[in-house]
Amino acid sequence: MNFYAIRAIYLFEMARTWRTLLQSIVSPVISTSLYFVVFGAAIGSRISEINGISYGAFIVPGLVMLSLLTQSISNASFGIYFPKFVGTIYELLSAPVSYLEIVIAYVGAAASKSIILGLIILATAALFVPLQVQHPVWMLLFLVLTAVTFSLFGFIIGIWARSFEQLQLVPLLIITPLTFLGGSFYSIDMLPPFWRTVSLFNPVVYLVSGFRWSFFGVSDVNVGISLGMTLVFLAACLAAVWWIFRTGWRIKV
Amino acid sequence: MIVMQPIISVSNLSKTYASGFSALKDINLDIRRGEIFALLGPNGAGKTTLISVICGIVNPTSGTVLADGHDIVRDYRAARTLIGLVPQELTTDAFETVWATVSFSRGLFGKPANPAHIEKILKDLSLWDKKDSKIITLSGGMKRRVMIAKALSHEPQILFLDEPTAGVDVELRRDMWEVVRLLRETGVTIILTTHYIEEAEQMADRVGVISHGEIILVEDKAELMRKLGRKQLTLQLQQPLEQVPQALSSHGLELSEDGNELVYTYDTQGERTGITALLKDLNDAGIRFRDLQTKQSSLEEIFVNLVSERR
Numbered sequence: 001m002n003f004y005a006i007r008a009i010y011l012f013e014m015a016r017t018w019r020t021l022l023q024s025i026v027s028p029v030i031s032t033s034l035y036f037v038v039f040g041a042a043i044g045s046r047i048s049e050i051n052g053i054s055y056g057a058f059i060v061p062g063l064v065m066l067s068l069l070t071q072s073i074s075n076a077s078f079g080i081y082f083p084k085f086v087g088t089i090y091e092l093l094s095a096p097v098s099y100l101e102i103v104i105a106y107v108g109a110a111a112s113k114s115i116i117l118g119l120i121i122l123a124t125a126a127l128f129v130p131l132q133v134q135h136p137v138w139m140l141l142f143l144v145l146t147a148v149t150f151s152l153f154g155f156i157i158g159i160w161a162r163s164f165e166q167l168q169l170v171p172l173l174i175i176t177p178l179t180f181l182g183g184s185f186y187s188i189d190m191l192p193p194f195w196r197t198v199s200l201f202n203p204v205v206y207l208v209s210g211f212r213w214s215f216f217g218v219s220d221v222n223v224g225i226s227l228g229m230t231l232v233f234l235a236a237c238l239a240a241v242w243w244i245f246r247t248g249w250r251i252k253v
Numbered sequence: 254m255i256v257m258q259p260i261i262s263v264s265n266l267s268k269t270y271a272s273g274f275s276a277l278k279d280i281n282l283d284i285r286r287g288e289i290f291a292l293l294g295p296n297g298a299g300k301t302t303l304i305s306v307i308c309g310i311v312n313p314t315s316g317t318v319l320a321d322g323h324d325i326v327r328d329y330r331a332a333r334t335l336i337g338l339v340p341q342e343l344t345t346d347a348f349e350t351v352w353a354t355v356s357f358s359r360g361l362f363g364k365p366a367n368p369a370h371i372e373k374i375l376k377d378l379s380l381w382d383k384k385d386s387k388i389i390t391l392s393g394g395m396k397r398r399v400m401i402a403k404a405l406s407h408e409p410q411i412l413f414l415d416e417p418t419a420g421v422d423v424e425l426r427r428d429m430w431e432v433v434r435l436l437r438e439t440g441v442t443i444i445l446t447t448h449y450i451e452e453a454e455q456m457a458d459r460v461g462v463i464s465h466g467e468i469i470l471v472e473d474k475a476e477l478m479r480k481l482g483r484k485q486l487t488l489q490l491q492q493p494l495e496q497v498p499q500a501l502s503s504h505g506l507e508l509s510e511d512g513n514e515l516v517y518t519y520d521t522q523g524e525r526t527g528i529t530a531l532l533k534d535l536n537d538a539g540i541r542f543r544d545l546q547t548k549q550s551s552l553e554e555i556f557v558n559l560v561s562e563r564r
Contacts, residue, residue, distance in 0.1 A: 012357050252312050
């Protein structure tokens with residue numbers, strides 16, 4: 001194992017975060033705070049409790065998940081796309097690093113950033129609403145698992161993308177809608193039966209539900225199923241990355 | 254006699270792209286340990302593809318490459334650890350500092366941090382005073398030096414320089430030649446591609462010519478120039494001639510347009526150059542000359558001749 005290479009890539013990627021602190025950390029925190037002001041304080045005060053939880057607190061896991069998904073994808077996709085775009089990927093391809101090491105370093109860095117961001121958003125949320133975490137270990141597990149899974153997904157998008165437009169396509173047109181429709185701001189039990197069934201095809205529902213369970217002990221779907229679905233998506237992403245590197249798809253000619 | 258194992262051994266290497274374009278055709282090439290090898294060829298000949306395959310950037314279609322005995326595919330870690338690459342394009346990070354990007358390269362190639370080594374490289378390449386500068390603020394020539402520093406950061410035994418001095422001014426180019434010579438003195442094998450034939454002529458021990466994906470010649474530079482080099486003797490006449498006299502027709506002389514110069518072309522490899530006979534015949538014909546000069550063909554002329562012969 002080339003640990004020096006993993007460390008070099010990881011630190012290089014993390015350094016980019018600190019260089020772009022405003023974009024990487026401050027901006028998502030401000031957006032999330034605005035959500036709390038609008039949905040938590042302004043609108044939330046007129047919404048009754050959901051499953052005995054105040055609306056302001058209810059949306060916290062969903063909001064963390066929203067940032068976690070979008071930032072994981074954006075960090076990881078940009079991390080690998082940019083060297084492709086500017087041509088510095090030659091160095092990565094000519095270095096004595098295995099594909100596994102490349103994935104560990106890039107995905108590890110992207111996931112680390114998302115996890116840090118998720119925890120900052122949680123801390124920010126605690127300033128607005130009283131927060132309780134019934135299952136902190138599970139909360140961290142869902143946080144890490146989701147960050148890693150979607151960083152892997154972002155890594156795949158970064159390799160697939162041939163332009164900055166394509167890079168934005170999946171997060172904007174697929175992930176954001178799925179997150180908004182995945183029960184971030186509501187319980188899917190509040191939906192009419194037909195739309196509730198449709199929602200069960202949205203993988204984000206399982207992530208938000210499982211994560212919310214770790215906070216409040218209540219969930220839209222069974223926590224075991226949530227965990228299972230997250231692991232299935234993780235396995236699918238791992239399989240895709242394995243195939244990409246085995247074939248050199250869009251990396252090597 | 255001990256035959257030293259080549260540091261790079263390319264056997265039956267071919268590369269055909271998905272489009273069907275055959276960039277490399279059954280390449281066989283050995284690079285000797287410690288030499289400076291210049292790979293010459295016109296645009297699109299396959300120089301960069303060959304380097305890219307050896308360095309692991311492009312997958313070979315068939316054939317094998319060994320770097321110091323290590324297969325570049327099966328034993329890629331050991332092979333790549335030995336190799337440093339300076340690509341043709343100026344592809345650098347923009348917002349990193351020189352120090353950070355060179356240190357990053359060392360880590361990427363599996364070496365522990367060694368600030369003293371990085372400092373030496375940056376000083377050797379006259380980059381030390383720029384170590385804290387962001388790469389985006391550097392000139393093109395300086396960026397090229399940064400790329401060389403990155404390639405040297407992990408102390409490679411083999412260095413590929415793909416058009417190292419493209420777009421670099423004359424002074425910087427000569428500085429780089431000096432750096433390359435110093436590297437060779439430390440035992441690093443250097444393979445360079447270049448459009449500046451002068452560069453190969455100045456630096457290379459051996460020259461390989463690639464054209465249309467095939468190696469058409471590999472030869473010691475001096476030997477190549479001796480073998481293929483033609484020399485010309487130009488005689489400046491005291492009195493202009495209207496035509497070459499009949500008595501001198503056997504020498505194949507060319508007369509300049511103004512009739513003031515006679516040009517005699519001869520083979521440096523031949524046992525006899527024919528100069529003595531020519532001078533005697535000139536004397537017998539009563540032709541006097543004011544001055545004479547000889548000129549040897551440059552590597553560039555040899556290269557152009559070789560490539561045009563293949564077309």
